[in-house]
Amino acid sequence: MKIKLHWKLTFIFCCAVVLGLFISYFYLSSRLTESFENDLKTSLKYRLSLGKNFLESQLGPQNTLSDPMTLANTIGQQQNLRTTIIAMDGTVLADSYLKPYELNHIENHLHRPEIQQALLNGLGSSKRYSKTIRRYLLYMAVIFGKDHPAGFLRYAVPISYIDVLEEAQQKTIIGSLILIFILSLGFTYIISLVVTRPLVAMASIAKSMAKGDFSQKPYIYSNDEVGDMARALSYMSNQIQDKIDEIRKETLKLNAVISSMFEGLMVVDEKRRVILMNLSLRKLFLVDFDPEQKASIEVIRNPQIQDIVDRIIKNRQLLVSEEVDISYPQSKILRINAVPIIRDNTLMGAVLVFHDITQVRKLERTRQDFMANVSHELRTPVTSIKGYSETLLEGGLEDKDRAKEFINIIHQNSSRLESLINDLLDLAAIESNKMTISLTPLDIKPILKRCVGIFEKSIKDKGLSLSIHLSDNIPKILADEKRITQVLLNLLDNAVKYTSTGGIIIEISLKNDLVQIDITDTGIGIPPNDTSKIFERFYRVEKSRSRDLGGTGLGLSIVKHIVESHHGDVWVISKVGQGSTFSVTIPQA
Ligand SMILES: Nc1ncnc2c1ncn2[C@@H]1O[C@H](COP(=O)(O)OP(=O)(O)O)[C@@H](O)[C@H]1O
Numbered sequence: 115m116k117i118k119l120h121w122k123l124t125f126i127f128c129c130a131v132v133l134g135l136f137i138s139y140f141y142l143s144s145r146l147t148e149s150f151e152n153d154l155k156t157s158l159k160y161r162l163s164l165g166k167n168f169l170e171s172q173l174g175p176q177n178t179l180s181d182p183m184t185l186a187n188t189i190g191q192q193q194n195l196r197t198t199i200i201a202m203d204g205t206v207l208a209d210s211y212l213k214p215y216e217l218n219h220i221e222n223h224l225h226r227p228e229i230q231q232a233l234l235n236g237l238g239s240s241k242r243y244s245k246t247i248r249r250y251l252l253y254m255a256v257i258f259g260k261d262h263p264a265g266f267l268r269y270a271v272p273i274s275y276i277d278v279l280e281e282a283q284q285k286t287i288i289g290s291l292i293l294i295f296i297l298s299l300g301f302t303y304i305i306s307l308v309v310t311r312p313l314v315a316m317a318s319i320a321k322s323m324a325k326g327d328f329s330q331k332p333y334i335y336s337n338d339e340v341g342d343m344a345r346a347l348s349y350m351s352n353q354i355q356d357k358i359d360e361i362r363k364e365t366l367k368l369n370a371v372i373s374s375m376f377e378g379l380m381v382v383d384e385k386r387r388v389i390l391m392n393l394s395l396r397k398l399f400l401v402d403f404d405p406e407q408k409a410s411i412e413v414i415r416n417p418q419i420q421d422i423v424d425r426i427i428k429n430r431q432l433l434v435s436e437e438v439d440i441s442y443p444q445s446k447i448l449r450i451n452a453v454p455i456i457r458d459n460t461l462m463g464a465v466l467v468f469h470d471i472t473q474v475r476k477l478e479r480t481r482q483d484f485m486a487n488v489s490h491e492l493r494t495p496v497t498s499i500k501g502y503s504e505t506l507l508e509g510g511l512e513d514k515d516r517a518k519e520f521i522n523i524i525h526q527n528s529s530r531l532e533s534l535i536n537d538l539l540d541l542a543a544i545e546s547n548k549m550t551i552s553l554t555p556l557d558i559k560p561i562l563k564r565c566v567g568i569f570e571k572s573i574k575d576k577g578l579s580l581s582i583h584l585s586d587n588i589p590k591i592l593a594d595e596k597r598i599t600q601v602l603l604n605l606l607d608n609a610v611k612y613t614s615t616g617g618i619i620i621e622i623s624l625k626n627d628l629v630q631i632d633i634t635d636t637g638i639g640i641p642p643n644d645t646s647k648i649f650e651r652f653y654r655v656e657k658s659r660s661r662d663l664g665g666t667g668l669g670l671s672i673v674k675h676i677v678e679s680h681h682g683d684v685w686v687i688s689k690v691g692q693g694s695t696f697s698v699t700i701p702q703a
């Protein structure tokens with residue numbers, strides 16, 4: 115149970131007050147008893163002297179009293195006190211409380227303390243219990259006698275008489291003490307409230323500070339310890355607030371850096387639990403739950419990555435840099451660099467940075483493939499040119515017919531070399547962004563007609579049909595004439611090349627602000643697995659057939675590059691043995 119400070123203070127104050135009151139009560143009551151006794155004694159003394167005078171006036175010539183019993187009763191009645199007359203030898207002569215016959219049973223009083231004192235000083239007193247009347251009594255005795263002592267006159271007052279008097283006083287004392295107690299209770303309560311109020315205020319401010327609210331400040335300006343404490347609290351609050359702001363800013367900065375990082379980042383503790391995982395890495399491994407505090411193997415289920423973590427945490431390696439091929443959720447190649455976190459010579463965890471190097475590796479591979487392909491493609495015609503020209507030089511010229519045939523082959527191969535080199539130069543220009551394209555509004559119809567004209571002879575020679583369907587509403591396109599011609603020539607060349615029966619249909623239409631050119635043939639078609647690959651460099655469905663037909667495998671990749679640089683698109687729909695439709699879209703002007 116929580117007891118408030120001001121109640122505690124009130125309680126302590128009250129205890130002190132009660133203690134003080136008790137002490138005062140006992141002191142006062144003892145002082146009062148004493149003063150009452152003294153008053154009583156003084157009055158008894160006075161009354162004894164009156165009694166003594168009276169008795170002395172009654173003394174006979176032998177210094178004796180003739181009727182002590184009557185005298186004792188007279189004095190007793192006058193003074194309203196028990197009166198005893200005792201002879202000098204201690205024999206009780208008379209007692210106002212006793213009958214004369216009872217006196218015979220009374221023992222000698224000589225050794226009573228008040229009598230002994232009176233013998234010594236003339237006056238004696240004593241307080242004790244009287245068996246005769248069964249109560250506490252105050253006895254006081256004097257010696258009387260004219261020339262020599264004749265006897266003792268003794269008065270006895272019941273103490274209850276004193277008690278009664280004291281009780282009245284005591285009631286007053288207790289009453290005032292209770293009043294003092296109630297007043298001091300109220301007073302101490304108010305004082306405690308006043309004293310503890312600033313402390314209570316500071317406690318509540320400290321509590322809100324602990325909860326992170328620094329808006330409240332203690333407004334206590336007193337120039338004492340409480341004021342000092344309030345100022346210290348205020349200073350502390352400002353300091354903490356500043357520090358928190360600083361930390362918050364730093365955290366924000368750090369969070370911004372971490373979350374905008376392209377690289378994946380993971381921090382694990384020494385128990386291999388995830389402390390931090392940035393957005394890039396979560397996306398990479400499709401982590402859609404909160405990974406914090408989870409075992410890293412639960413978050414990234416890859417034994418190779420776990421092994422990297424183990425090498426840092428268990429084997430205490432200082433750096434691990436490794437390429438890891440992952441197949442889930444996507445097939446990727448990652449370079450992972452991992453270092454330990456060491457503070458005060460203790461290992462606290464590890465930091466892992468994931469770089470996605472899939473594209474880099476892919477590019478390297480394509481470049482290698484490209485180089486191999488180019489060398490191969492160039493070597494074939496060069497070898498053949500070299501072979502045939504050597505044959506001619508070594509006497510082949512003598513046979514005119516064969517010489518003509520050889521020179522024809524040399525011519526064919528050099529044309530092939532030329533087209534290959536042209537295509538390669540085009541591709542190189544496109545890829546290094548050196549190809550200049552100037553987009554102008556063009557009418558596609560005359561361009562198409564010119565291109566078709568080039569193929570008219572070969573179409574006729576192959577016995578193919580040709581039909582062109584043009585919509586009426588074809589707008590101008592935004593394109594580079596030279597490049598668009600190149601696209602059409604390449605597509606028409608393929609359509610003619612890969613078709614032996616049937617014909618070619620060309621359609622131009624407007625589809626959603628785009629001008630779409632469809633070139634359909636009834637040729638050999640393309641297997642479904644190859645339709646996406648034919649736009650890659652050097653990719654040919656049937657290498658030998660393409661080469662025999664003078665193809666380089668670069669035509670469609672040039673088409674794709676040109677169309678994309680016009681913000682258009684190219685695709686193919688094909689069925690093996692039935693034919694293909696190549697579609698190109700170009701934005702209208
Ligand atoms: N109209 C088509 N019909 C069938 N196959 C085609 C057609 N057009 C292209 N192809 C296939 O796509 C490959 C790539 O075409 P392309 O890049 O123009 O190279 P090339 O024509 O020099 O062989 C061709 O080798 C061929 O296998």
Ligand SMILES: [Mg+2]
Pocket residue numbers: 604607608665666667669670
């Ligand atoms: Mg081609």
